[in-house]
Amino acid sequence: MQINSKIYFDNAATTALAPEVLETMTQVLKDNFGNPSSQHSFGRASKSILETTRKKIAEYLGVSASEIFFTSGGTEADNTALIGAVESLGVKHIISSKIKHHAVLHTLEYLQQKKGVRVSYVALDNKGYVDYQNLEELLKNSSEKTLVSLMHANNEIKTLLDLEKVGNLCEKYNALFHSDTVQTLGHYRVEPKKYKLHFLVASAHKFHGPKGVGFLYVDNKIKIDSFIHGGSQEKNKRGGTENLYGIAGLGKALELALLNVDEHQKEVKILKNEMIRLLNENFEGIAYNTDVENESLYTVLNVAFPYNDKSSMLLFHLDMKGIAASGGSACTSGASTGSHVLTGINAIPNQVPVRFSFSRMNTLEEVHKTIEVLKEILK
Ligand SMILES: Cc1ncc(COP(=O)(O)O)c(C=O)c1O
Numbered sequence: 001m002q003i004n005s006k007i008y009f010d011n012a013a014t015t016a017l018a019p020e021v022l023e024t025m026t027q028v029l030k031d032n033f034g035n036p037s038s039q040h041s042f043g044r045a046s047k048s049i050l051e052t053t054r055k056k057i058a059e060y061l062g063v064s065a066s067e068i069f070f071t072s073g074g075t076e077a078d079n080t081a082l083i084g085a086v087e088s089l090g091v092k093h094i095i096s097s098k099i100k101h102h103a104v105l106h107t108l109e110y111l112q113q114k115k116g117v118r119v120s121y122v123a124l125d126n127k128g129y130v131d132y133q134n135l136e137e138l139l140k141n142s143s144e145k146t147l148v149s150l151m152h153a154n155n156e157i158k159t160l161l162d163l164e165k166v167g168n169l170c171e172k173y174n175a176l177f178h179s180d181t182v183q184t185l186g187h188y189r190v191e192p193k194k195y196k197l198h199f200l201v202a203s204a205h206k207f208h209g210p211k212g213v214g215f216l217y218v219d220n221k222i223k224i225d226s227f228i229h230g231g232s233q234e235k236n237k238r239g240g241t242e243n244l245y246g247i248a249g250l251g252k253a254l255e256l257a258l259l260n261v262d263e264h265q266k267e268v269k270i271l272k273n274e275m276i277r278l279l280n281e282n283f284e285g286i287a288y289n290t291d292v293e294n295e296s297l298y299t300v301l302n303v304a305f306p307y308n309d310k311s312s313m314l315l316f317h318l319d320m321k322g323i324a325a326s327g328g329s330a331c332t333s334g335a336s337t338g339s340h341v342l343t344g345i346n347a348i349p350n351q352v353p354v355r356f357s358f359s360r361m362n363t364l365e366e367v368h369k370t371i372e373v374l375k376e377i378l379k
Helices: 019-031 041-061 074-087 102-115 132-140 163-172 244-259 261-282 314-320 340-344 364-378
Strands: 006-008 068-071 093-096 118-121 146-149 176-180 199-203 214-218 300-306 351-357
Touching (some): 041 068, 074 093, 074 214, 132 146, 163 176
Parallel strands (some): 146 176
Antiparallel strands (some): 068 214, 300 351
16 A cells, blocks of 8 residues: 555554544544443443444354453453463463464463463474474373464464364364464454364454454353453453444454455455566565465565675665565564574575565555565665
């Protein structure tokens, strides 16, 4: 999407608000200031928006409305699921992967250090795919109550997890299953029941909704304790007056994303494939940190440019020319230690990684302009 002639290719970090979402939110801000907990008509009107949105989201996911808890976003939902599994459900062993988002990794470190939880990391191949045989071994040999925490798509390299396979393994070994679907919900239809998920995490700002709002799905069969102590909001689990306009925006954004999800997939894949074609045609020594041969998350292309004098400051030069891309996760880009994800998969050496992430608001013209700018910088 061009904003004042700038190009935005960092949609894995966040997306622009869809105009219809802004409209929904503005209307709620203007017309529905009532507290959803109030009994009068103002409160009831707000409560109705809250519960209608919850129901709508539940329908998209094929779950019950009572299984959806609104949160301040993906980080809070991941924290809640993992800490809740340990504190409320007696989980003593968590199986995860070293290439998770920090919302999970740092929570696991906390649970390891402060709660004595055992954490195992499943083996990955050099493209970042989970070794399912190793996962089964870990599950088979786990004598404690176990949770498997694996994200649907990695936020940097975008390998996709076979949710169904992992769900079946978890069921076979009586383990709980948590998946961070922040990078995929809204880009795919995700059905928690089909995948036997106990926890699923989503964040609105990754699919053209507002920042600071998301939700946690918790399977009705399990019960976790309150995670924010206060009022009786969110079925006594998360106290605090609800972020009503954010929640309404989240509902609208998910509706827009899923309504035409097949079309969006097709359009975005065209952009990504054109970018791959032109990169291969115009630059020598290009490789990819994303698995471009198999099914990886279609919104992202992580390119490994060969390291040299011209490419060393590539992101900076792109930014100077008005093109926003990133070196990895928004949380890790800029860190001098580099990406834990690329380190975790023994990535291509001597590379300058550039993550281009697309959305339905991008155009082919922007891809072409970006290639021209890359030529100027690198040739
Ligand atoms: C995979 C993943 N999980 C969690 C988060 C955190 O979500 P939020 O920004 O809503 O807290 C992000 C955001 O970058 C993410 O990519």
